Amino acid sequence: MKELGIISSLLINRFSPNGAYLALRDGDEVLLPQGYLKGDEKEGEEIEVFIYTDSEDRPVAVTQRPVAIEGEFAVMEVKEMTKFGAFMDWGLPKDLFVPKSEIGKPMEEGGKYLIRVCIDHRTNRLIGVSKYEDFLMTDTQGFHQGDEVDALVFDQTDLGFKVLIEGKFEGLIYKNEIFKRIELGDKFKAYIKKVREDGKLDLIITAPGREKYDEGAQRILDTLSKHSFLPLHDKSSPEEIKGVLGMSKKHFKQSIGQLYKDRKIILLPDGISLA
Structure with a gap:
């Protein structure tokens, strides 16, 4: 299913007591449950939805947008830890599962971690991956001192806060250069202070x-x-x-x-x- 894990605009094929059936590009249909309908929709109307799998691994459409779609990162909170993996809160009724094999640093309930949403092609389900390093780019030659970038705070160390830059690169804001309260998951504009030899980037919050x-x-x-x-x-x-x-x-x-x-x-x- 090409629409799995992304935001799609789909046509309403037909209605049933359970909701509306939307047309997929491969000719199949996916259900948009009744609870997501306003009541004035019509057949042939286009509606924007996100598609994932429900608790029984059936494709389902929702009008809610998760904090991250397939291929994106977000900082998510652990709702439950099991021996099989972690269940993350990503803004949808069904939590995002991070298999034990895809967990990097140890996780605990209530903790917040950087998670990438991926498709498990063996099961055709969406999963989370906390081994973020596997997806980052290291060629930072295109950055220069003073460049403004989008930053996502995802971890705290003795030196300061690790940030995800433009969704692709890793950077660090040193704690002695922070003059406001910062929490995991915060997003803001930051500025390149230095491009390090290892390809990582040092940032500052205040414009130079x-x-x-x-x-x-x-x-x-x-x-x-x-x-x-x-x-x-x-x-x-x-x-x-x-x-x-x-x-x-x-x-x-x-x-x-x-x-x-x-x-x-x-x-x-x-x-x-x-x-």
């Missing part, structure tokens, strides 16, 4: 150069627009600044210097306010 100051200045303005006054100044501790604005003291001082020069804020003995 002028963009960094502009980003910090805008964050301060946004906060001031809500509170009118901030009890932060050049004598404030790095911890206070990080707790309120999520930035380093150096970044804060550079940003308020820019805002003061542009006459957008007023510097007071005990803090700052909008001009």
Whole structure:
């Protein structure tokens, strides 16, 4: 079945008490259960669905989208561990099964792990794979310092947080360069700090150069627009600044210097306010 594991737009062939039967490209049909119908659908109408297999390994269509489709990565939480493998929460009624043979680092219930959705061609079922290294690319020559990338946080180490970059590459954000709360599964824009010899990438969260100051200045303005006054100044501790604005003291001082020069804020003995 070509539609297994992906989002497809399929035509409604017919209706039954169980739901609507949708036409597949190979001539077969797949059931969209009654619970996913609004009630005003018609035969011949096109509907967007995701197809996987139910608890009895029968193909079934749903209008829900899982956190990842076939060939994609996502950080998922373990709902249940068994001697055969792990069942992951991926946003659908039936959990995604990660066979024991496809588990990399040890997993435990309630933990969050990077999982790739794959098709097990022996059983024609969707499974999860936590051995993510097998799918990553190592040729990072196309990246350059300062490039903006999409980052997905998937693991924490003594050095910092491992991130998946553009869904294909591995990177690291060092903990001493993080000035906001980060959790596994977070997605955000990050910037290439260094391309390492082993092909992996070091990242920073704050944009380098002028963009960094502009980003910090805008964050301060946004906060001031809500509170009118901030009890932060050049004598404030790095911890206070990080707790309120999520930035380093150096970044804060550079940003308020820019805002003061542009006459957008007023510097007071005990803090700052909008001009």
